[in-house]
Amino acid sequence: xxxxxxxxxxxxxxxxxxxxxxxxxxxxxxxxxxxxxxxxxxxxxxxxxxxxxxxxxxxxxxxxxxxxxxxxxxxxxxxxxxxxxxxxxxxxxxxxxxxxxxxxxxxxxxxxxxxx
Amino acid sequence: xxxxxxxxxxxxxxxxxxxxxxxxxxxxxxxxxxxxxxxxxxxxxxxxxxxxxxxxxxxxxxxxxxxxxxxxxxxxxxxxxxxxxxxxxxxxxxxxxxxxxxxxxxxxxxxxxxxxxxxxxxxxxxxxxxxxxxxxxxxxxxxxxxxxxxxxxxxxxxxxxxxxxxxxxxxxxxxxxxxxxxxxxxxxxxxxxxxxxxxxxxxxxxxxxxxxxxxxxxxxxxxxxxxxxxxxxxxxxxxxxxxxxxxxxxxxxxxxxxxxxxxxxxxxxxxxxxxxxxxxxxxxxxxxxxxxxxxxxxxxxxxxxxxxxxxxxxxxxxxxxxxxxxxxxxxxxxxxxxxxxxxxxxxxxxxxxxxxxxxxxxxxxxxxxxxxxxxxxxxxxxxxxxxxxxxxxxxxxxxxxxxxxxxxxxxxxxxxxxxxxxxxxxxxxxxxxxxxxxxxxxxxxxxxxxxxxxxxxxxxxxxxxxxxxxxxxxxxxxxxxxxxxxxxxxxxxxxxxxxxxxxxxxxxxxxxxxxxxxxxxxxxxxxxxxxxxxxxxxxxxxxxxxxxxxxxxxxxxxxxxxxxxxxxxxxxxxxxxxxxxxxxxxxxxxxxxxxxxxxxxxxxxxxxxxx
Numbered sequence: 001x002x003x004x005x006x007x008x009x010x011x012x013x014x015x016x017x018x019x020x021x022x023x024x025x026x027x028x029x030x031x032x033x034x035x036x037x038x039x040x041x042x043x044x045x046x047x048x049x050x051x052x053x054x055x056x057x058x059x060x061x062x063x064x065x066x067x068x069x070x071x072x073x074x075x076x077x078x079x080x081x082x083x084x085x086x087x088x089x090x091x092x093x094x095x096x097x098x099x100x101x102x103x104x105x106x107x108x109x110x111x112x113x114x115x116x
Numbered sequence: 117x118x119x120x121x122x123x124x125x126x127x128x129x130x131x132x133x134x135x136x137x138x139x140x141x142x143x144x145x146x147x148x149x150x151x152x153x154x155x156x157x158x159x160x161x162x163x164x165x166x167x168x169x170x171x172x173x174x175x176x177x178x179x180x181x182x183x184x185x186x187x188x189x190x191x192x193x194x195x196x197x198x199x200x201x202x203x204x205x206x207x208x209x210x211x212x213x214x215x216x217x218x219x220x221x222x223x224x225x226x227x228x229x230x231x232x233x234x235x236x237x238x239x240x241x242x243x244x245x246x247x248x249x250x251x252x253x254x255x256x257x258x259x260x261x262x263x264x265x266x267x268x269x270x271x272x273x274x275x276x277x278x279x280x281x282x283x284x285x286x287x288x289x290x291x292x293x294x295x296x297x298x299x300x301x302x303x304x305x306x307x308x309x310x311x312x313x314x315x316x317x318x319x320x321x322x323x324x325x326x327x328x329x330x331x332x333x334x335x336x337x338x339x340x341x342x343x344x345x346x347x348x349x350x351x352x353x354x355x356x357x358x359x360x361x362x363x364x365x366x367x368x369x370x371x372x373x374x375x376x377x378x379x380x381x382x383x384x385x386x387x388x389x390x391x392x393x394x395x396x397x398x399x400x401x402x403x404x405x406x407x408x409x410x411x412x413x414x415x416x417x418x419x420x421x422x423x424x425x426x427x428x429x430x431x432x433x434x435x436x437x438x439x440x441x442x443x444x445x446x447x448x449x450x451x452x453x454x455x456x457x458x459x460x461x462x463x464x465x466x467x468x469x470x471x472x473x474x475x476x477x478x479x480x481x482x483x484x485x486x487x488x489x490x491x492x493x494x495x496x497x498x499x500x501x502x503x504x505x506x507x508x509x510x511x512x513x514x515x516x517x518x519x520x521x522x523x524x525x526x527x528x529x530x531x532x533x534x535x536x537x538x539x540x541x542x543x544x545x546x547x548x549x550x551x552x553x554x555x556x557x558x559x560x561x562x563x564x565x566x567x568x569x570x571x572x573x574x575x576x577x578x579x580x581x582x583x584x585x586x587x588x589x590x591x592x593x594x595x596x597x598x599x600x601x602x603x604x605x606x607x608x609x610x611x612x613x614x615x616x617x618x619x620x621x622x623x624x625x626x627x628x629x630x631x632x633x634x635x636x637x638x639x640x641x642x643x644x645x646x647x648x649x650x651x652x653x654x655x656x657x658x659x660x661x662x663x664x665x666x667x668x669x670x671x672x673x674x675x676x677x678x679x680x681x682x683x684x685x686x687x688x689x690x691x692x693x694x695x696x697x698x699x700x701x702x703x704x705x706x707x708x709x710x711x712x713x714x715x716x717x718x719x720x721x722x723x724x725x726x727x
Contacts, residue, residue: 015215016208023196024204036198038293040339040347047345048288051275059249059284060178060239060464063186066223074186088193096215100223 011098018091068097117177117465118169120162120233121457122225123246123449125218126183127153127312130450131161132482132534133169134457137467139254141168142482142534144450147682152727153312157224158453164484176233178460179225182246182452185218187270191292195356203357239464241456243269244420247444248286250455251419252279253462253469254477255442259415261407262286265400266420266448267297274345274420276403278411282462282469287410293356294347296399297421299338302353302361303392307385308375311361313727318389319427320568321381323636324621325390326612329370333395336369340395344402378726381567383612393427400428404437414439419455423447423593424536426640430595433587445480445535445591454534479648480591481541483532484682491684491701500688501710505703508654515545515700516658519668522550523697524561526673528687529651533680537592538672539642540573540652542680542687544696546631546669548572553631553669554622560695564676567622570669571640572632575656578666579643582629592642592670602627603637631669642670677724 041047065071075089121132124145132142141164146152148160166173173179192214196207217224222238232238241249247264262277262284273295277286300318301311309317340346350356354363367373375385404416416438423429424447432441444451461467488504495502505511518525530541538544544561546553558566571592574582585596604625611621627633646653660666673681675694681687684701691699692711699706 012208012212015212016204019196019208019211020201020204023193024199024201024207025197026200036194036291036293037347038198038350040349042339044341046341046343047290047294047339047347048276048343049291051272051277051286051289058463059245060180060241060460062237063184063222063240071219075189078186078190084197085193092189092193092215095211096219099212099216100220 011095015095015099018095022088022091068093071096117461117467118171118175119178119180119457119460119465120165120173120176121180121182121246121453121455121460122158122162123182123453123456124157125155125221126449127155128448128450129155129158129161130446130453130534131158131165132454132457133165133171134454134461135169137461137469137476139454139458139476139478139482141165142446142454143484143532144446144534146679147483147532150679150686152677152679152724157228159228162229168484173229174231174234178239178464179229179232179237180239180241180456180460180464181221181225182241182449182456183218183243184240184270185214185221187242189214189219191271195293199356206357206359209359239460241459242272243452244272244275244289245284245286245459246452246455247419247447248275248277248279248284248455249459249462250444250446250451251417251423251442252284253455253458254444254475255415255417256471256473256475257415257417257440257442258469258471259413260417260442261404261411261413261415261438263403263407263416263418263423264420265296265403265418265422267301268292268295273297274403276407276410278413279417282467284459284463290345293350293353296346296396298353298355298361299348300392300396300422300425302355302366303388305361306366306370306374307389308377308379308381310377310727315421316424317565317568319393319425320634321386321389322393322427323390323634323638324567325383325386325388327391327394328387329391330394332369333391338395340399340402342402343406344399344404346399380617381565396422396425397428397431400425401431401435401437404432404435408437416441417443419444419447419451421448426593427595427638429593430585430638433585433594433596440587442475443591443593445477445533445537445593448536451535474647477591480534480539481531481649482534485531486684486702488702488704491704494684494688495701495704495706498688499712500706502704502706505705508703509658511700511703511705512655512658513662514705515655516662518698519545519547519659520662522547522553524557524695526687526691526696526699527652527655528673528681528684528699528701530649532682535591537642538670538680539590539592540644540649540655540670542673542682544671544673546570547663548629548631548667548669549663549665551623551625551630557631557669557671562671562675563694569634569640570632570671571642572629572667573642573644573652573656573670574667575653575660576643576645578660579641582667583639583641585641588643588645589641590643590645590648592640595638595640598627598629598633598637598639602629603633604628608635629665629667632667675724677727
């Protein structure tokens with residue numbers, strides 16, 4: 001394993017730890033459940049939401065980042081009003097930089113490809 | 117003005133080039149790399165599209181990607197928070213795919229192309245907006261309702277909107293994890309088929325069964341509102357926490373474990389297939405009715421992977437909710453490349469939109485073509501025996517004569533199709549009146565499951581003579597019944613209760629065009645007209661003159677697990693390795709019994725993983 005491989009392997013380890021300690025945490029459920037209903041609700045008449053997204057003011061748009069710092073700013077911007085998410089931006093951007101081109105796309109498609 | 121649209125890094129990568137308001141070229145990467153559903157950057161597709169358009173990357177007026185990866189990241193992070201500790205590995209795996217490639221799409225494309233058009237910048241469109249654009253802009257309508265339904269794109273799994281002129285507005289959506297595409301895929305996996313390629317098999321299996329699990333699905337798995345919106349009961353599904361679509365609770369609900377791939381299909385899976393198909397149709401019809409109420413339009417356009425469910429599409433037409441329905445032929449993610457390119461052309465570059473007599477998809481013949489010289493050189497270099505017939509009418513007469521005798525013929529001519537259906541450019545053809553044609557083509561040519569039906573290509577003017585379909589279907593997207601007068605009675609119940617494999621019913625004569633009549637007397641129809649595909653039209657006409665029958669069996673030119681052939685080399689290899697009798701490459705004819713077969717069986721080249 002050369003130093004680059006070690007770095008990338010280390011980055012995957014870091015990612016999994018980061019996910020375990022900062023995203024998939026028990027109290028995270030409280031943060032997200034109000035916006036992500038996971039169960040049917042017999043009381044409502046429709047499950048449609050108004051089409052509102054974070055970037056769709058124009059049908060064609062730029063995102064404008066080419067570096068870790070710029071990506072961090074993009075993430076902080078979309079999560080500006082949600083401190084718990086905004087705090088994740090620096091680490092996510094750094095991990096993205098470490099992991100760039102790390103995944104082997106020649107492998108067979110994962111069976112959960114649709115959920116990606 | 118030239119626009120390059122791209123889909124990549126999820127599945128079914130593709131590229132498309134639009135000039136002003138005309139679609140110049142579109143192709144899916146799997147056709148070039150021979151890797152089914154290839155998700156890598158569409159290097160070959162881009163190279164082909166730019167060559168076809170005769171434009172350099174630095175001269176493009178816009179380059180646009182079909183998805184917003186930052187919004188996808190937002191979804192994955194929020195879902196991880198919502199689901200919590202059980203989803204650590206799954207969330208990390210999904211995030212690694214986003215962080216390592218998708219988020220860096222702009223850098224990767226700049227490295228590949230050198231410069232991203234004149235302004236050296238990448239535009240993005242949202243996933244369902246790309247689908248919506250692919251559905252509305254090439255349609256023959258200036259005003260239409262738009263429905264998109266797929267697995268997921270960013271947050272949305274279903275959208276409803278309205279297209280008018282060059283403007284598209286998506287007004288409503290259903291959000292992940294509640295997804296009709298994922299629900300259908302969950303059942304695809306449960307019945308032992310591969311997700312993202314086996315959905316067609318599930319749909320083909322459904323007519324053999326009885327929808328006896330319909331109420332169970334509606335009582336436990338999905339709550340459907342009157343407007344077609346729905347939510348899934350997520351405790352039955354595992355796709356938020358593992359790489360499996362379903363969990364043990366799902367299997368307990370249906371009383372059996374999921375079928376292992378390639379194991380014998382039982383009545384249980386057949387009835388499950390019939391049940392989920394019925395639920396899917398119910399949702400699609402309700403969504404369409406709601407789209408009609410919301411938009412007031414008399415036309416409907418659709419895209420997204422669920423829009424490839426041509427049985428549901430056929431029911432949409434028969435329900436007469438809309439006067440006319442148009443569905444993007446490449447309704448899956450590959451078509452997102454085309455939608456994004458069209459969106460940039462109309463909404464970013466403000467190109468005017470004009471309508472002709474027909475849609476502007478150009479018959480979906482948007483891929484590469486190969487000259488006679490290229491074909492001959494390959495055949496000569498490989499010592500293959502062939503004859504050339506430059507007189508078109510004589511050539512068509514020869515083709516019709518061979519088909520009328522029950523021969524199976526590979527047809528390779530003109531530009532390759534864009535989308536999952538072969539429409540007469542990369543097709544295997546047969547005689548629909550031959551009783552054994554379906555099983556012969558399935559088992560000896562395609563090497564695929566014997567239960568799978570074949571589609572007819574019918575002359576547009578003969579449509580009503582054979583089928584109960586009220587509008588054209590040039591892209592093979594609508595299933596409709598065979599005319600009642602042509603049907604032959606048979607006892608489905610006797611087969612179900614007689615102890616024989618239900619699949620054996622495929623060998624029972626069901627109409628006077630048995631090879632294209634499914635067990636419920638339905639057919640997935642391609643109408644062929646002289647404008648969109650003149651050569652194919654003439655071939656069917658020649659067959660009609662010889663036999664009185666204005667339709668042919670048409671299946672894609674590939675074997676199981678293989679992408680549809682792209683080049684003459686692909687076509688010859690597929691021809692030599694199957695029991696096809698004749699291959700026609702433009703005006704060149706190869707007979708199997710004139711060839712030395714050993715070189716193609718011994719060379720040990722690419723084999724394809726079963727789909």
